[in-house]
Amino acid sequence: MAFVNENFLKLPGNYLFAEIATRVAAYKTNHPSASVISLGIGDVTRPLAPAVIAAMQKATAEMASEGTMRGYSPDRGYPFLLDAIVKNDFAAHGIDVTQDEIFVSDGAKSDTGNFGDILSADNLVAVTDPVYPVYVDTNVMGGRAGELKNSAWSCIQYLPCTAQNSFTPALPTKRVDVIYLCYPNNPTGTTLSRAELKKWVDYALQNETLILFDAAYEAFIRESDVPRSIYEIAGAKQVAVEFRSFSKTAGFTGVRCGYNVVPKELLVKTASGDKVALNSIWKRRQATKFNGAAYVVQRAAEAVYSPEGKQQVQETIDYYLQNAGVIKTGLESIGMKTYGGVNAPYIWVQTPNSYSSWEFFDRMLNELQIVTTPGAGFGASGEGFVRLTAFGKKAATVEAVERIKNWKL
Ligand code: PLP
Numbered sequence: 353m354a355f356v357n358e359n360f361l362k363l364p365g366n367y368l369f370a371e372i373a374t375r376v377a378a379y380k381t382n383h384p385s386a387s388v389i390s391l392g393i394g395d396v397t398r399p400l401a402p403a404v405i406a407a408m409q410k411a412t413a414e415m416a417s418e419g420t421m422r423g424y425s426p427d428r429g430y431p432f433l434l435d436a437i438v439k440n441d442f443a444a445h446g447i448d449v450t451q452d453e454i455f456v457s458d459g460a461k462s463d464t465g466n467f468g469d470i471l472s473a474d475n476l477v478a479v480t481d482p483v484y485p486v487y488v489d490t491n492v493m494g495g496r497a498g499e500l501k502n503s504a505w506s507c508i509q510y511l512p513c514t515a516q517n518s519f520t521p522a523l524p525t526k527r528v529d530v531i532y533l534c535y536p537n538n539p540t541g542t543t544l545s546r547a548e549l550k551k552w553v554d555y556a557l558q559n560e561t562l563i564l565f566d567a568a569y570e571a572f573i574r575e576s577d578v579p580r581s582i583y584e585i586a587g588a589k590q591v592a593v594e595f596r597s598f599s600k601t602a603g604f605t606g607v608r609c610g611y612n613v614v615p616k617e618l619l620v621k622t623a624s625g626d627k628v629a630l631n632s633i634w635k636r637r638q639a640t641k642f643n644g645a646a647y648v649v650q651r652a653a654e655a656v657y658s659p660e661g662k663q664q665v666q667e668t669i670d671y672y673l674q675n676a677g678v679i680k681t682g683l684e685s686i687g688m689k690t691y692g693g694v695n696a697p698y699i700w701v702q703t704p705n706s707y708s709s710w711e712f713f714d715r716m717l718n719e720l721q722i723v724t725t726p727g728a729g730f731g732a733s734g735e736g737f738v739r740l741t742a743f744g745k746k747a748a749t750v751e752a753v754e755r756i757k758n759w760k761l
Contacts, residue, residue, distance in 0.1 A: 359495050368485075368729030372713075379717055389752040390723040391679070391740040394538075396603045398671060400652075401664035404602060407655035411648040425644030427635065429456025429611065433650045436657040437611060441596065447583045449613055453631060455638055456653075458645050459610040460568045460597035461486055464532075466641070467564060467593065467612075468494040470633045472623075475529040478509040480521045482539050482730030482737075484566065487532040503732060512733040513540060515702065519691060520548055523555050531556070533582075534566040536573060539730045539739040540700040541676075541692015543578040549585055556591035562620065562630075563592040568610075571601035571669050573695045589615035593630070600697065602656045602665045609645050609653045672697050675749040676742035682753035697742040700727070704761060712738055720755045 372392060380388060400408075414420035428434065434451040442449040457463050465486050473495040479487050488508065491497045498507030509528055511521035519542035524531070533552060535544050544552075556563050565582040573580055582588045594613045598604035614634045619627040645653075655661045676693040683690050683701060693699035701724075703712040709726030716722045716738070725741075727734030742749070 357493070359493050359497075362497070362500060363489055363492050364500065368726070371729075372723065372725065375714070375717060376723055379721075383721075386721045388717075388721045388723060389744070389748045389755075391744060391749070391752055392723040392725040393741055393743050394725075395605050396600065396672075396743055397745055398603055398668045400603050400607070401656070401661055401668065403655045403658050403661035403664055404652045407658075407661075408648050408652045411651035415648065422647040425456075425647060425650065427639045427644065428452070428454060429644065430647070430650050430654075433654045436654050440657045442581065442583070445580060445584065447581055448589075449583060449615070453613050453615050454611055455614065455634065456609065456611045456645050456650060457638075457642065458608040458649075459599060459604075460566060460595045460612075463595050463610060463612045464564065464566055465490040466637070467634070468496070469641075470630070470637050471496075471530060471562075471620075474623075476507065476509065476527070478511055478524050478528040478531040480513050480533065480537070481510040481732060482513065482727060482734035483510075483532070484534055484538050485730065487534075487564075487566075510731065510733075513537075513542070514733055515689070515691070518542075519700075520544065523551065527559050528561055530562045530564065532564045532566065534568070536569040536578070536696035537692070537698075538569065538696075539698055539725070539727065539734065540737075541694075541696035541698035541739075542700070543573070543575070543695045545577045546579050546584065549579050549582060553582065553585040553588045553591060557587050560621075561591065562618075563588075564595070565592050566595045568595065568597040569600055569696050570596065571665070572673060572697055574673065575695055578695050583613070583615075590617050590619075593618065598653050598656060601669075602653075602661075603668060604649075604653070607649055607652060609649050671746065672742045675744060675746060678746075678749055678753055679740055679742060682757055686757055686759075688756075693742065699740045699742070701738050701740055703736055703738060706736070709735055709738055715761075716756075720752075720759060722752050722755060 434454050468490050477491050477496050497505035513519040513521050519540050570580050582592045597610035614631045616631050618630045620630050621627050679699050680690050680693040689702040691700040709728040713724050713726045724738040727737030
């Protein structure tokens with residue numbers, strides 16, 4: 353009998369979303385005619401942009417004929433997409449990223465999760481708290497997390513993000529090798545200013561720390577002081593990998609495409625102190641374990657950067673951000689404290705009357721028929737908050753906010 357990787361056995365069940373689904377299902381069984389609105393959903397609801405659909409249809413037709421069909425994609429992605437990414441996401445913002453620093457993939461979950469493959473189990477890892485659970489769970493799988501004690505992993509350094517520090521994590525008190533940063537943030541919807549992100553890049557330069565920067569929600573940034581890429585900060589190419597996704601940018605959650613940037617000057621070291629380029633190791637890993645995103649999908653992603661594509665995608669993001677505004681202003685009009693929702697599709701709501709996340713979740717479900725996501729599910733510092741999302745339909749979002757405004761809490 354083969355031996356199992358016991359790190360996987362350390363993982364607790366996916367308690368958060370399973371528990372939400374159980375409670376919502378029970379409520380619906382007991383109240384079959386209730387109109388339940390989900391503000392907990394982390395998935396898009398708007399259709400893909402017409403320019404994207406047209407590109408997919410054209411590419412599909414190419415696959416139907418002998419002269420134009422395509423087989424395996426080049427390892428890092430097709431040059432047409434790499435070129436569009438370089439020009440639009442980086443050069444247009446004065447950032448120097450070259451095609452051979454980009455790796456097209458099937459999304460940021462795979463990339464942020466898989467990246468641990470090329471990092472030693474000995475690295476000390478820090479995450480912000482609350483946190484997108486994939487960073488923590490994949491470090492558990494990679495043997496870097498230690499043991500779970502009182503809902504925290506013994507070898508992971510948690511950096512609390514609270515209302516007291518305006519959701520800006522303090523630098524680690526104990527030196528770390530790897531830090532995950534996600535901005536705009538899931539779940540809090542908050543951002544870092546350029547000056548705040550610079551502190552992290554400077555820390556990483558001084559401490560030889562690797563920053564894994566998840567910019568999956570970059571397209572939602574509206575304020576000019578919020579960096580769209582970590583490479584806007586001087587020196588970041590020496591210390592940071594950036595992850596991007598077309599999922600929330602262009603509604604690709606079901607299409608699957610993303611990319612990451614691994615700068616050529618970014619070095620890591622061996623146990624004996626030799627320096628090696630992360631780019632070539634990641635290239636080797638991807639070439640061995642991944643056969644590229646589909647041609648049709650890469651053409652679809654390219655269309656996101658066409659003039660029509662850009663405009664259509666923008667309209668959809670505006671739609672979600674309007675929902676975010678409706679939620680935020682509605683809740684604040686009745687004195688509730690909210691964070692995020694300006695440069696992100698998430699609104700982080702402080703529970704009133706010191707309700708716990710789950711107590712407030714239950715009250716909103718039972719009294720208003722609204723589904724939220726309890727903040728405690730994202731980490732200890734998420735206790736006392738719920739996450740609302742702007743990804744719903746406009747009418748349902750407005751209706752949900754009206755219910756909350758008329759609530760006698
Ligand atoms: N990163 C963050 C912070 C996310 O919230 C999500 C999805 O919710 C992802 C990555 C996953 O993105 P993708 O659909 O590209 O895998």
